[in-house]
Amino acid sequence: MSNVVLVVDMLIGFMEPGKNLYCGDEARQIIPNIKRLIESEQAAGSSIIFIADTHHPDDLEFEMFPVHCVRGTEECEVIPELADYVTVTLRKRRYSAFYETDLEKRLKTLNPEKIILVGVCTDICVMHTTADARNRDYAVEVPIDCVASFDPDAHRHALDHMEKILGAKLTSLAPS
Numbered sequence: 001m002s003n004v005v006l007v008v009d010m011l012i013g014f015m016e017p018g019k020n021l022y023c024g025d026e027a028r029q030i031i032p033n034i035k036r037l038i039e040s041e042q043a044a045g046s047s048i049i050f051i052a053d054t055h056h057p058d059d060l061e062f063e064m065f066p067v068h069c070v071r072g073t074e075e076c077e078v079i080p081e082l083a084d085y086v087t088v089t090l091r092k093r094r095y096s097a098f099y100e101t102d103l104e105k106r107l108k109t110l111n112p113e114k115i116i117l118v119g120v121c122t123d124i125c126v127m128h129t130t131a132d133a134r135n136r137d138y139a140v141e142v143p144i145d146c147v148a149s150f151d152p153d154a155h156r157h158a159l160d161h162m163e164k165i166l167g168a169k170l171t172s173l174a175p176s
Helices: 031-043 103-110 122-135 152-164
Strands: 004-008 047-053 089-092 115-120 140-143 169-171
Touching: 004 031, 004 122, 031 047, 031 115, 047 103, 047 122, 115 122, 122 140, 122 152, 140 152, 152 169
Parallel strands: 004 047, 004 115, 047 089, 115 140, 140 169
Antiparallel strands: none
């Protein structure tokens, strides 16, 4: 049995300077780690699914956050550094990759041993997707050096919450 890696919102709208929801220079440091993880998991036969925040121009989410990742704009596209790894893209319009998508159906077909979640933002889309995966009884792993957010305190709180409340296993790619 293989794993499924969900690469959450590693998009131009979050990862490129000058965009409304740019996660910051520190967030860009996870890109090489995500590449290593994808390569390792692909070699082991795992499925890689890129999750892409994609909104309608009048999305209600824009009452809370600045306009970002509007359908048809470059902001919805995977960053160039990871674009060569994209084989499957799942577009979402809310925090969780399960909400109004066919992710649950895909996972039932793939029947993964575990789901590995990487990307941004740790405290928003990564955490909500983790919660929904755990509520469906999937084992979830979150490599701490493959997730980031624009809010360092919220990032740390989300990691703690995912581990202690949701039951996700926190790991690291760094050698021990």
